[in-house]
Amino acid sequence: MQQDTTGRPFLLAAYAFAVAMCGTTLPTPLYQYYQRQLGFSPLMVTVIFAVYAVGVIVALLLLGQVSDSVGRRPVLLAGLALSALSAACFLFERGLPELFAGRVLSGLSAGLFTGTATAAVVELAPRRWAGAATLAATAANMGGLGSGPLLAGLLAQYAPDPLRQVFLVDLALVAVAVVGVLLIPETVRDRGRGAALRPRRLHVPPSVRPAFVPAAMAGFAGFATMGLFTSVAPSFLSDVVGIGAPAVSGTVVFVLFAASTAGQMLMGRVGVHRALPWGCVVLVAGMAVIFASLLAASLPLMVAGAVVAGTGQGLSFRAGVTAVGAYSPPERRAEVTSALFVVLYVAISIPVVGVGAMAVALGLRLSGLVFTACVALLAATTAVLLALRPVESGAGAG
Template sequence: MSSITTHAAETRGASRSGVLGHNAAFWSVAFAFLITIAFGTVATPLYELYQLRDGFSTFMITVVFAVYAVGVVATLFFAGHLSDYLGRKRMILIGLLIEILSAVIFIASPALPSIIIGRVVSGIGVGLVSAAFTAFVGELNGRSGASRTRADVVGAAANFGGFAVGALVAGFLAEWVSAPLRTPFIVFGVLMIVGAIAVALSPETANVDGPRPAYRPQRVSLPAEAKPAFWAAASAGFVVFAVNALFNTIAPAFVAGTMGHPSRALAGTVAFIVFGTAALLQIITVKVAIRTLLIAGLTLAIVGLIVVTVGAFVPSLALFLIGGGLAGGGGGLLFKGAVTTVVRVSEPAKRGEALAGLFLSSYVGLIVPVLAVGIAVEYVQPKNALLVLSAVLILVCLAASPKLVGNQK
């Protein structure tokens, strides 16, 4: 998930030819980026249907969600940085083919083992493309001669907007079309095929002809003075993704069960509000100074988590949704600032590596907090588990803020 702030002019290597020009390729790859990210939230409004049909617990929902993040983290660690040397197109196309395979698995069988396998496979695909898409869109934008503002706007729409679109479309399809556990995956599977064709027709922007270093798993090579800023950004990414995990797993079930609103369209809308607000705030703040943006993001995220928790205790659907929008919007600003920080402190030749490191740290936020909440709700009321999670995330925000905000000039 990120705002595209890659300084494309600094990227090494010359573009290799493609059928599409840089400008057309920019839009085509952005479309593929959005659809790939959107596919990751297609299951969000469907979890309650799986749970009702098969009778598994809330903890199992968090497991199904977390295995996706495990696939992402493992792939980012072993291969997330390879697009710097093997090419953006190659890694993205491999990742898209894996995502299409995931869609086929979901379509073939909606049984729990297939759901888990499909989520792991999807995570592997996203792990391959997360950093590559971010770098690729930014580089194509620079090579087309457009301003970096365009890349920021489109990157926000493709990333957080993708999360929003995937959940919303899947929720409405599940509410009003037949075969609700298969149709959303068919729709997005077809769209990802179109996206793969678009990427295949685009020019390469990485230098794939130069000497390749010996393979090694992911690491982040930064000057010593840049590491505090990187880890502060990584901590912010952890919080943002933990909030995303909350609204992708526990929140729809909480709204359906505790608050008595079982609509699948509403479940998708809840996630849409969180991610859509994140994308919207990223777009309208493209010219805001990063320091101001980070302060606003931290404030909104903290206030949003407090309002969400209050909404859970009242309970109030309106407060819950307002808090989700605030937390999501704050998260969008935080992650935009985190990506900008990492891009600024990393060397151009290792930017994909540094971004992969940021995504790696962030995706850990999709695993640990949500599994902890999933275990907790087996023993305590969901609202109490939410209270503890919110408190922990607020403390992480406060701990990271001095290095994250103080590092900006």
């Protein structure tokens, strides 16, 4: 394949990545509308959110490597088709079945896109941008995730028909992304080998575990925080802080993802082996600020907590993925990285369902306080573990 020097295919792939990820978080500021319309509890909000992670994990396990066999473009187009079907479920929603179907389809789309689009963006980057290609893929991923709540919140507040308008806009964005993917060249040369739909192995070799365990612990804490913000943060703002404006809740979630992107960019300056423990320390500080925001019912503290926690999550997440990749033998790297992402997507779902269950019995404020304390404890434990047994560079990578 002759490489395009204009950068257009690279930008089109990054745009498609951002649009697909944007679709996965669009419902965040809208859950309060569905809750009022259908009369369900905070627990049901978290369950609706959590089935998204089920879709992601299924796609990662069954289809994580399929683009290596059939090519990047067909998988990207399939992911966009699933994203459009998810938007259609929300657009024509009549009750809980459509909400659940929309979230599962959204998860399948994200599971297909995460690995495939990252590979496509890196492979399509012109040589002059090669050093920043991985970071560009990360920015497209996190930027899309953060843009979803912001876009939905603004449209819900200022456009008519808040539960329909945003998904019409999303379908238009997806349509443009489909055209963009059709215009990019295929980067996989040896196609047509076939890809069996069987679960991927999730074995982590003993030599990789010194890096995998702290990376998984730190990632679990960080992704649980992201799950909390993208599921019940609007409820916290409405019921605890007293601010129900969807534009505000969407902006708060956007701030978290923007801070995560900044933290991932910062890791290059800090270095992998300092970024992993220090990211955990920053995440603990962010949890402390969020804890204080819930006690004081303070929006400024909630925003500050999102900034600090997001930065810590970004630092530790990128450092963890990098360390695990360095430790893993090349022939096992995809397998081990998949195992790490399965842990992370379990983290994004199970804890927030626990928050929803606690909220029914104890109220949102107390359940949020318990959650932030638990995440802070896990992140602090990981930091102490890393201080006692640092991850050595290069070990086990052979």
